[in-house]
């Protein structure tokens with residue numbers, strides 16, 4: 001992966017991709033580490049460009065994940081807009097195809113260029129992530145990477161953050177699969193990448209797509225869901241991509257006020273219901 005970004009804050013440690021959270025001597029942690037350290041066993045035997053349905057990785061993805069376009073004479077990949085985003089499996093180290101141009105490797109290559117961290121116009125939002133370049137719909141922005149936590153660790157950290165009343169970086173990805181929900185918890189609060197600076201919006205220009213290429217644990221990959229002009233803030237909806245914001249009720253009065261200023265702002269940040 002090529003990731004040249006860094007934190008301006010020396011108290012934070014930059015990690016390009018997820019790393020295990022603090023070790024615990026319990027079954028929940030052991031189970032998480034077992035999955036984290038296991039590898040996807042399928043690989044393709046394509047030579048050169050991977051095409052659907054011959055490529056095993058694309059077959060497992062239920063169709064091509066990305067399409068190519070020329071950007072100032074350079075080939076770039078964009079997420080297919082008709083793609084089932086629950087199933088994005090990139091080629092991996094075991095695959096026979098070429099790492100540089102198989103057409104099914106994007107998230108593993110690293111974030112887009114031109115991302116800038118700066119203070120938001122609305123002070124209370126803190127820092128935000130902005131783009132200095134024009135970004136096309138379907139562009140991979142960056143991962144939301146940090147410590148991979150068990151559910152108990154995530155709940156504890158979330159409670160502590162709520163009590164402190166400061167920023168909360170713990171994100172829960174819910175994947176709905178055959179009637180069950182598989183949850184992935186990532187906290188870039190202390191160890192994280194550039195994605196930790198992305199703020200929430202009720203009308204976001206990006207969304208999170210679970211992408212797998214090495215371990216069965218998905219990368220929380222942030223993609224542009226529309227074209228984005230230079231100097232715009234990068235945002236995604238902190239609610240799961242399946243569950244939209246819910247109206248505030250008595251049970252969620254503790255939710256933070258949302259300052260996204262979008263026309264359809266729900267007024268509150270999505271509630272962490274895990």
Ligand SMILES: C[S@@+](CC[C@H](N)C(=O)[O-])C[C@H]1O[C@@H](n2cnc3c(N)ncnc32)[C@H](O)[C@@H]1O
Pocket residue numbers: 124125126127128166167168169196197198199200201256257258259260269
């Ligand atoms: C993942 S961090 C985003 C980066 C953060 N703004 C910073 O300065 O590092 C999430 C935190 O940012 C703030 N935040 C993000 N989006 C917001 C929004 N739309 N309205 C108000 N606060 C927001 C909240 O405090 C939230 O807990």
